Amino acid sequence: MPGENLTRSEAQERRTLVDTVSYEVALDLTTGPEVFRSRAVIRFAATEGASTFVDLIARTVHEITLNGRTIDPSAFADSRIALDGLAADNELIVDADCLYTNTGEGLHRFVDPVDGEVYLYSQFEVPDSRRVFAVFEQPDLKATFQFTVTAPSAWKVVSNSPTPEPVPAGEGTSTWTFEPTPRISSYITALVAGPYEATFSELTSASGRVIPLGVYGRKSLWQHLDADYIFDKTRQGFAYFEEKFQVPYPFAKYDQLFVPEFNAGAMENAGAVTFTETYVFRSKVTDAVKERRVVTILHELAHMWFGDLVTMKWWNDLWLNESFAEWASTIATAEATEWTEAWTTFNAMEKTWAYRQDQLPSTHPVVAEINDLEDVQVNFDGITYAKGGSVLKQLAAWVGIEEFFAGVAAYFQKHAWGNTELSDLLVELEATSGRELTTWSRKWLETAGVNTLSPEIKVDGTGTITRFAIVQTAPADYPTIRPHRLGVGFYTLQGDLVRTHHVEIDVDGDLTEVPELTGIRRPDLVLLNDGDLAYAKIRLDDTSLQTAIAHLGKISDPLARSLVWGAAWDQTRDAEASASDYVDLVLRNIGAETESTTVRTTLAQLQLAANAYVAPDKREATRAKVADALWRLAQDAEEGSDSQLQFVTAFASAAATPAHAEQVRALRDGETVLDGLTIDADLSWALLVSLAAAGAVDASDIDAALAADNTAKGGEFAAQARAALPTVEAKRVAWSSLVDSPDLPNTVVRSAALGFVHPAGVESLTAFVDAYFEMLIPIWESRTYQIANYLITGLYPAPLANTALRDATRRWLEANRDAAPALRRLVNENLAGVERALAVQERDAQ
Numbered sequence: 001m002p003g004e005n006l007t008r009s010e011a012q013e014r015r016t017l018v019d020t021v022s023y024e025v026a027l028d029l030t031t032g033p034e035v036f037r038s039r040a041v042i043r044f045a046a047t048e049g050a051s052t053f054v055d056l057i058a059r060t061v062h063e064i065t066l067n068g069r070t071i072d073p074s075a076f077a078d079s080r081i082a083l084d085g086l087a088a089d090n091e092l093i094v095d096a097d098c099l100y101t102n103t104g105e106g107l108h109r110f111v112d113p114v115d116g117e118v119y120l121y122s123q124f125e126v127p128d129s130r131r132v133f134a135v136f137e138q139p140d141l142k143a144t145f146q147f148t149v150t151a152p153s154a155w156k157v158v159s160n161s162p163t164p165e166p167v168p169a170g171e172g173t174s175t176w177t178f179e180p181t182p183r184i185s186s187y188i189t190a191l192v193a194g195p196y197e198a199t200f201s202e203l204t205s206a207s208g209r210v211i212p213l214g215v216y217g218r219k220s221l222w223q224h225l226d227a228d229y230i231f232d233k234t235r236q237g238f239a240y241f242e243e244k245f246q247v248p249y250p251f252a253k254y255d256q257l258f259v260p261e262f263n264a265g266a267m268e269n270a271g272a273v274t275f276t277e278t279y280v281f282r283s284k285v286t287d288a289v290k291e292r293r294v295v296t297i298l299h300e301l302a303h304m305w306f307g308d309l310v311t312m313k314w315w316n317d318l319w320l321n322e323s324f325a326e327w328a329s330t331i332a333t334a335e336a337t338e339w340t341e342a343w344t345t346f347n348a349m350e351k352t353w354a355y356r357q358d359q360l361p362s363t364h365p366v367v368a369e370i371n372d373l374e375d376v377q378v379n380f381d382g383i384t385y386a387k388g389g390s391v392l393k394q395l396a397a398w399v400g401i402e403e404f405f406a407g408v409a410a411y412f413q414k415h416a417w418g419n420t421e422l423s424d425l426l427v428e429l430e431a432t433s434g435r436e437l438t439t440w441s442r443k444w445l446e447t448a449g450v451n452t453l454s455p456e457i458k459v460d461g462t463g464t465i466t467r468f469a470i471v472q473t474a475p476a477d478y479p480t481i482r483p484h485r486l487g488v489g490f491y492t493l494q495g496d497l498v499r500t501h502h503v504e505i506d507v508d509g510d511l512t513e514v515p516e517l518t519g520i521r522r523p524d525l526v527l528l529n530d531g532d533l534a535y536a537k538i539r540l541d542d543t544s545l546q547t548a549i550a551h552l553g554k555i556s557d558p559l560a561r562s563l564v565w566g567a568a569w570d571q572t573r574d575a576e577a578s579a580s581d582y583v584d585l586v587l588r589n590i591g592a593e594t595e596s597t598t599v600r601t602t603l604a605q606l607q608l609a610a611n612a613y614v615a616p617d618k619r620e621a622t623r624a625k626v627a628d629a630l631w632r633l634a635q636d637a638e639e640g641s642d643s644q645l646q647f648v649t650a651f652a653s654a655a656a657t658p659a660h661a662e663q664v665r666a667l668r669d670g671e672t673v674l675d676g677l678t679i680d681a682d683l684s685w686a687l688l689v690s691l692a693a694a695g696a697v698d699a700s701d702i703d704a705a706l707a708a709d710n711t712a713k714g715g716e717f718a719a720q721a722r723a724a725l726p727t728v729e730a731k732r733v734a735w736s737s738l739v740d741s742p743d744l745p746n747t748v749v750r751s752a753a754l755g756f757v758h759p760a761g762v763e764s765l766t767a768f769v770d771a772y773f774e775m776l777i778p779i780w781e782s783r784t785y786q787i788a789n790y791l792i793t794g795l796y797p798a799p800l801a802n803t804a805l806r807d808a809t810r811r812w813l814e815a816n817r818d819a820a821p822a823l824r825r826l827v828n829e830n831l832a833g834v835e836r837a838l839a840v841q842e843r844d845a846q
Contacts, residue, residue, distance in 0.1 A: 004057065004079045006127065007372040008314055011138040017052050017086070018136060019045040020143035022180065025133045029120065029151040029193060030173050035059055035097040036107065040133040042094075044143075046086035053080040055130040055137040056096060057106070063095035081134065094134035102745040103784045104263040106131025107191065110745070112260070113710050114220040119194035121259040121274055123267055126315065127373045129186040139185040140313045140419040146180040151193050158192040160184070160270045162212065162253045181270065182250070183417045185311050190269035192257050197222040201231045203238055207248035211238070214255040217280060220711065221258070224282045230256060233294050233337060237301040240336040241328070246409035250309045250416070256297070260712055261747045263786055264380075265296045268303030268325075275300075282713065283682035287596035287642045291339045292349075298337075299329035305412055313419040315376035319366045319445075320422065322380070323388025326350065327396075330389065344559040345597040347532050350386035352566060352601055355537060356573075357382030358450040360832050362825045363478070366391060366445045367422055374822035377785045383448075390535040391444050397485045397533045398440070399433035407432040440483070449478025453486075453507065453529065454539040459522045468517035470507050470528065472536075482536075483508040489530030489560060490523035497525060497547070497555040504531070525555075525564075532559055537570045545577075549585050553592030562598050569605050572613065573836065575843040579613035582606075583622060587629045596642050603630075603650045610654070611759040612801040612837045615845035623656035623759075630654055631663060639676030648677060652690035656760065661694035681709055685717035693724040693760035716751040719744075723755030728764045731756060735768060738791060739775050742783065749787055753794025765797035769805060772797060773812045780823045789826065796830040801837040809834065 021043045028037035042054065057079045064071040067087055075082045081094065100109035100120070105128045110119045122132060130137045147159045153174040157163060160181045166174035181189070196216040205211050213234060215227040234254065242248055251271035262276040279293040306328070307321035330350075333342035357363065362378075366388045370376050396404040407429035415424060422445065426437045451474050458467040470488075472481055483506065490501035500523060503516055525547045528538040540548060548564050555561045568585055571577040586606045593599050610619070610626045630651035637644035652664050666672040668679060668687040679687070688705055691697045699722060706718040723734035734756050738749060757765065772795055780788050797805060809831040813824065 004127075005372050005374055006055070006137065008316075008370060011140075011314060014052050014136065014138070015140055017047045017050045018141060020136055020141045021045065022144045022146070023133070023135070023186075024146045024148070026148040027132070027150070027191065029149065031097075033100070033109065033118075035099055037095075038098045038133045039093070039095045040135070042090075042092040042134065042136075042143075044090050044092070044136070045088060046090055048086065048088045050086045051082070051084045052086065053082050054092065054094070054134050055079060055127070056081055056094060056134040057128075057131045058096040058098045060097040061094065062097070063093060065093040067091055079130065092134070096134070098132055101131065101784070102261070102743075103787050104261055104746040105784050105786055108259075108261060110260040110712070112218060112220055113712065113715060117195050117219060119196065119218060119260055120192065121257065121262070122189075122191045122269075123263065123274065124189060124269075125187045125267060126376050127187075129189060132191070135186045137186060139187060139311050139315070142183040142185055142311070142417070142419065144180040144183055145186070145189050147178045147189075147191065148175060149178075149191065149193065150175045154195055155193050156196045156198060156216070158190070158196075158214075158216065158255055158257060158272055160188075160190055160251070160272050179252075184270050184308060188268060188270045188308050188311075190267075190272040190274070192216070192259060192272065192274065195219060196257070197225075199227045203235050205238070205248045206242040209248070211249060212253040214253070214257075216255065216257040218258075218260060218277070221277060221280050221282065225258060225280050230297065233297050234301065236336045237298045237332055240332045241302060241305065244405045244409075245305050245412055247305060247309070247412040247416070249304060251304060254301075254304075256300075261745050263746055265292075266300045268300045268307055268321075270304065270308045273300040277712070283680040284645060284678065286600060286646055288345070288600040291333070291342070291345055291597065294337055294339055295329050295333050295342065295345070298332045299325045302328040302332070306408075309417065310412055310415045311419050313421055314370065315373075315379070316368055316370040317421055318370070318376060318379060319368070319384045319388040320420070320425065322385045323366065323392055326385050326389030327392040341558055341595060343532060344562050344595050346389070347559060347562045347566065348595065348598040348601045350382075351390055351532075351535070352569070353382040354386035354390055354535070355450055355566075355570065358387055358448065359475075359573075361828050362832075363448045365448050374785070374820060377789075378822045378825050387450075387535060394444070394485060394533055394535055395429075395440070398483075399429060399435050399437075403433040404429065443480055443482045447478065447480040449475050449480060450535070450537055451480075451482055451484075452537045452539060453484070453534070455488075455526050455528055455541050455544075456511075457522065457526065457541060463522050465518050465520050465522050468514045470512045470514060472507065472510055472512070481508075481510060484529075484534040484536060486528065486534040486536075487530035488514065488517065489527040490517075490520070491525040491527060491547075491555060491560070492523045493547070493551065493554070495554075497551055499530070499557060499560070502530060504533075507534075524551075527560055527563060529563060530560060532563060537574075538563065538567050539571065539576075540564070540567050545571075549581070549588070552585065552589040558595045558598070561593065562595065565598060565602055569602075572609065572840065575836075575839045577843075578846075579609045579840050579844040580615075580618060580622065582609050583614065583626060587626070591633050591636065591643070593643075596646070599643060599646050603646060607650070607654055607759075611762075611799060613840040613844065615841050616802075618844070620656070623654065624660075627651055627654040627656045627660050631660070634674065639674075641676070644674065644677055645683075648674070649683065649686050652687050655690050655694055658694070658696075661691060661696040664690045664694075665696060682713070682717075685709070685714070685721070689717065689721045689724055689755065689758075690760075692721040692755070693726060693758040695726045697721075699725070699730070712747075716747050719748045719752040720755035723752040724758040724761060726758075726761035726764055728767050731761065731764050731768065735771065735795075738795065739771075739779065742787070746786060746790070749790045750794065753790055756795060757797060757799055759799045762799040765800055766804075768795075769797055769800075769808055773808060776812070776823065776827065777816070777819060780820060788823075792823070792826045793830065798830065798833055801834055801841070803838065806831065806834045806838060
């Protein structure tokens with residue numbers, strides 16, 4: 001990706017010279033399938049006589065005019081246009097042909113295989129508005145944006161401002177002239193265009209304004225889009241956030257658009273939020289996915305205040321956007337919707353992600369050092385989102401939730417339409433809470449790593465506790481010992497495992513004595529961080545661990561169960577407990593788990609343990625045992641239940657023997673019937689992927705399935721199934737389609753990579769180890785970031801989990817010390833996964 005980077009120092013220097021005022025952007029979307037015409041008129045103030053540059057990625061530049069002076073188009077090079085001899089007030093005109101993409105970056109173009117219709121959507125975060133128009137691409141150069149769009153008359157065209165009535169432009173085209181936006185950053189501007197279906201509603205804001213609402217989706221998916229439910233969750237979110245933030249919704253309307261081939265879950269474009277079509281349910285989905293959609297809806301809505309109204313100055317404070325939205329969407333989901341156990345979901349999913357990320361060699365403080373755009377691209381991670389959200393939950397508990405919301409409200413009121421840094425938020429929280437937060441910030445936001453908390457318990461002959469203390473440790477590389485506000489819960493077997501005692505305390509230092517727990521009879525299970533206020537790994541003492549292994553499913557509180565599941569997994573990942581024991585723990589208790597996301601997360605961890613963490617000489621037998629047990633769980637599950645669907649899909653993924661493949665085939669073909677289970681389109685594909693990975697079908701079977709479901713989703717599943725075929729020859733075909741050609745769209749690349757490394761085909765992956773390392777630098781230099789990331793992380797043959805792969809990865813890192821830091825980070829993270837697997841395997845072999 002040479003010539004497309006921007007450093008922080010360059011952005012800071014440009015900000016001292018330039019202050020943007022407005023953009024007028026005219027886009028012609030009628031010029032064919034490869035390019036569109038883009039004409040930008042930028043008005044900005046500058047230091048008189050200074051030189052700077054504007055950003056643009058384009059095929060051809062036709063015109064550059066600065067203050068009436070023509071600039072030779074050769075000034076456009078390496079995604080920049082050099083600007084010299086600036087005046088105090090400037091007008092820059094740039095006319096160019098820009099490229100549509102199939103990578104989900106810039107202006108993405110999709111052709112629906114169902115009906116041939118063309119759909120467009122923009123995705124600009126982090127640095128991709130420059131793929132659509134000339135722009136000063138950095139978040140602290142805010143401006144108004146006025147878009148004029150020419151497109152086929154039959155299309156709908158949506159941007160940040162309300163959609164105007166189109167004016168006929170001849171030959172079946174029309175022009176939409178939007179009103180200017182408020183002052184916003186370029187990365188949250190948006191354009192969505194195509195023959196989308198739409199439905200509309202409205203709500204009344206706290207300000208008394210009527211806010212128009214819209215939900216959009218593709219024609220061929222429209223029957224599956226439950227817009228009324230989406231409107232309902234949106235209204236609940238508006239009411240909650242406007243009350244808590246004490247600032248009315250700041251934009252003119254709120255559209256939610258479900259768009260094809262989207263890389264992320266959603267994007268917070270001001271007033272025009274885009275969502276992945278994963279959230280359009282054409283088949284039955286788990287409650288985990290349904291709940292995640294609600295959290296995502298509220299996450300993006302929270303961004304309208306935190307990120308869009310008030311925006312970070314530079315990407316080192318990206319966490320201010322994402323951590324806050326993660327925390328705010330979870331508390332809103334728990335308190336304003338029917339998904340009242342959202343904090344359990346947060347623990348099972350977000351915190352698991354955060355703890356994993358925080359133990360990688362690439363871990364970083366929540367407030368990260370972001371030197372350039374490549375740094376920020378790889379920082380949309382478990383630290384920025386999940387650890388940051390966890391830390392904010394801890395902060396809210398420490399300063400008090402009312403004081404926290406009051407500080408946030410003051411922050412919005414003071415900095416509306418501006419740009420901020422961490423210190424701006426802390427000032428307001430200090431004022432409302434009366435607490436000094438500089439020390440807290442230094443320990444929690446400006447240092448990396450996760451602490452581990454362990455109980456130290458002594459009892460007398462009657463089983464009464466004579467001493468209770470909490471030991472805090474930190475990894476050697478990140479030795480910060482932090483303050484924690486947390487609960488300690490005592491759970492006793494009374495049929496179920498029920499909480500019989502609870503205290504909430506402050507923990508600080510290496511050792512914290514807890515005298516209020518002495519004199520109490522030792523319970524069957526002691527749970528640190530009961531209530532999950534703290535961000536820390538927790539350990540179970542031996543007695544509690546044995547109780548958990550035998551009775552985890554009997555813990556009545558779902559959040560407490562999630563914490564115990566997490567503690568058992570952490571001890572396994574850290575090679576302090578046997579992976580084989582973890583497998584037994586899951587198989588013994590998962591059937592009683594009621595929380596969908598906990599089941600989903602735990603089943604994924606179970607399969608990782610079976611495929612990569614058990615000792616190699618146990619692996620084949622363990623994989624067979626796991627698949628056998630999952631099939632029994634599926635058969636025993638309640639008819640039509642969430643667990644039934646989860647156990648069936650997990651069984652299909654885990655199938656390890658010819659007998660398993662035959663069970664999958666019989667289920668897919670209808671010879672075996674599980675009452676309450678419908679083999680709908682997506683489940684049929686999941687079963688076919690399993691059969692492909694087992695070598696029980698061939699390419700012609702996959703082609704037939706695609707012919708029957710020739711949809712975007714069907715195409716993604718077909719790519720996954722083809723890549724999962726276990727022969728070296730089949731994998732070479734998949735490899736070539738991914739590495740040798742840039743033609744495949746982003747979601748197909750992602751799906752095919754998933755199939756390529758299916759654990760059932762692990763033996764074939766050895767043949768691709770050398771090829772993997774040979775392709776790294778060429779792919780990094782020739783593809784967009786998103787595609788490079790999918791290939792570098794997705795094609796790494798991690799299921800091998802052996803010393804040969806570890807050594808090959810180390811050799812590449814040693815030989816390529818000068819490779820791009822962001823590329824080396826991705827490879828280092830791959831290496832860390834293998835090194836951890838080898839350590840856990842060694843422990844399991846003991």
